[in-house]
Amino acid sequence: MIDLRSDTVTRPDDAMREAARTAEVGDDVYGEDPTVNDLEARAAAAVGMDAALYVPTGTMGNQIAARTHTHRGSELLCERTSHIYNWEVGGLAQLSGLQVRPVDGGERGVISPEDVHEEFVERSAHRPGTGLLALENTHNRRGGVAIIAEEIDAAAAAAHEHDIPVHVDGARLFNASVALDTPAPRLLENIDSVMFCLSKGLGAPVGSMLAGSEAFIARARRNRKLLGGGMRQAGIIAAPGLKALANVERLADDHANARTLAVGLDAIDGLSVDTPDTNIVLVETREPAEAFVERVVEEGVRASAFGEHIVRLCTHWDVDGDDIEKAIEGVRRATN
Secondary structure: OEOOOOOHHOOOOOOHHHHHHOOOOOOOHHHHHHHHHHHHHHHHHHHHOOOOEEEHHHHHHHHHHHHHHOOOOEEEEEEEEHHHHHHHHHHHHHOOOOOOEEOHHHHOOOOOOHHHHHOOOOOOOOOOOEEEEEEOEEEEEOOOOOOOOEEEEEEHHHHOOOOOOOEEEOHHHHHHHHHHHHHHHHHHHOOOEEEEEEEOOOOOOEEEEEOOHHHHHHHHHHHHHHOOOOHHHHHHHHHHHHHHHHHHHHHHHHHHHHHHHHHHHEEEEOOOEOOOOOOEEEEOOOOOOHHHHHHOOOOOOOOOEEOOEEEEEEEEOOOOOHHHHHHHHHHHHOOO
């Protein structure tokens, strides 16, 4: 079975398993786990931030960021198809008491400076006030679009004109960095916090990082505890994360495989596929997406329905070039 449902399905390699087995550990809630401390320091450096916090999931990282940056009853401005708004169980409302003001970022999911200025709400006796701008890079729902630094800069500058902090959901930030040939710190040069996942293309079995200023991370650490993310001897799962940080450059292989997959699927009658920026391939199907997914799994390919007629396939380090060719042939058989 070739599993292209998500890059979250990757399995840790032998080096990661050995790192977990031999990890030096301590109580992380007390700040005494040396492996976690090392991971946090290296993660902060990797994205050009002062400090970082290890969290179990990307969703928790985003939600901690939202709670840390804002006060209850304020608004969060984000793109209407963003993960933080659509796929985190209403956490912004449930956990932080935030009202969401979604913006249509067009086909690429990019919020413009004009959008920020237009949608900004001044706090008053009648209005909640805009408290945070959340961006996403790469943009999952838009097909793994890699957003250039200048577009991030422009939106952030507009937000900062209104004294609004900016958070980036960078679950696949390093995919953007590799695709754009732009160092991650440059993509984040003008933002206030970022979350990125270790457990997607980088291959760790669990964990994400939230990074920002030292003061922000100190507050975020308290919110992590509040949300149940205070872990104890977490070095066992942090050690594979250290290995994952060395896997950034190999993301280019996933991108190449995604382009090969897109070309192959686009040649099949009834399917339409655009060239992907990164490792996410969105396929427009003539038949309902759910029916397509059910039929291709019978031919050994797993995919995800992503809309009524949109299917998502993600390349990752558990699939190679041969697997991609087999996946194309499996889909071809399923659609004949």
